[in-house]
Amino acid sequence: MAEPVHDHDALEAGDFSVWLGQIQMAIRGEGESDVPCGDCTACCTASQFIHIGPDETDTLAHIPAPLLFPAPLLPRGHVLMGYDEHGRCPMLVDDRCSIYDHRPQTCRAYDCRVFVAAGVQADADKVLIVERARRWRFSFPTLLDHDLFQAVHAAAVHIRSRADESGAAGRPANNTQLAVAAIEQHERFLPQR
Numbered sequence: 001m002a003e004p005v006h007d008h009d010a011l012e013a014g015d016f017s018v019w020l021g022q023i024q025m026a027i028r029g030e031g032e033s034d035v036p037c038g039d040c041t042a043c044c045t046a047s048q049f050i051h052i053g054p055d056e057t058d059t060l061a062h063i064p065a066p067l068l069f070p071a072p073l074l075p076r077g078h079v080l081m082g083y084d085e086h087g088r089c090p091m092l093v094d095d096r097c098s099i100y101d102h103r104p105q106t107c108r109a110y111d112c113r114v115f116v117a118a119g120v121q122a123d124a125d126k127v128l129i130v131e132r133a134r135r136w137r138f139s140f141p142t143l144l145d146h147d148l149f150q151a152v153h154a155a156a157v158h159i160r161s162r163a164d165e166s167g168a169a170g171r172p173a174n175n176t177q178l179a180v181a182a183i184e185q186h187e188r189f190l191p192q193r
């Protein structure tokens with residue numbers, strides 16, 4: 001069972017509506033997440049495959065080719081970067097991203113606050129991400145902040161229940177994809193006022 005979060009562990013996640021606008025842009029590839037990571041490297045050490053698109057030429061120029069392999073089910077040119085036997089990205093050196101200014105769009109868009117936003121826990125094997133995500137606390141200064149938060153949660157519940165009905169074919173591949181899908185689809189669940 002998850003440990004309770006004490007106030008001194010809590011991290012300010014910002015106003016929900018502002019954050020939601022930023023993460024939507026990042027997901028569309030039109031911006032970057034602005035996550036106050038501090039010294040946290042949880043997402044760089046969580047045994048994650050990093051997708052890099054063929055148009056990310058600057059990123060590709062900064063990663064040794066032997067670390068990349070074709071991305072399954074995606075068109076030619078899309079690649080993945082794996083991780084070492086400890087689950088660490090090979091670009092993480094001395095606990096810092098060694099290609100930070102050239103990092104993949106996947107890394108620029110990643111934001112572990114999506115799990116809190118969608119009411120979804122990170123996948124169980126991503127222990128450090130689970131720990132980090134449970135510390136975020138959004139602010140809700142307006143009714144809109146509340147409505148948007150409820151809408152993202154409702155979208156996540158809907159996607160999960162629809163996946164349960166349709167079986168494996170309709171199920172997001174992991175909880176990150178579930179949370180991202182909830183953010184993408186939340187507008188359908190906003191209350192009509």
Ligand code: SF4
Nearest residue numbers: 044089091092097107
């Ligand atoms: S490329 Fe950099 S930011 Fe992305 S996972 Fe690797 S170390 Fe982390």
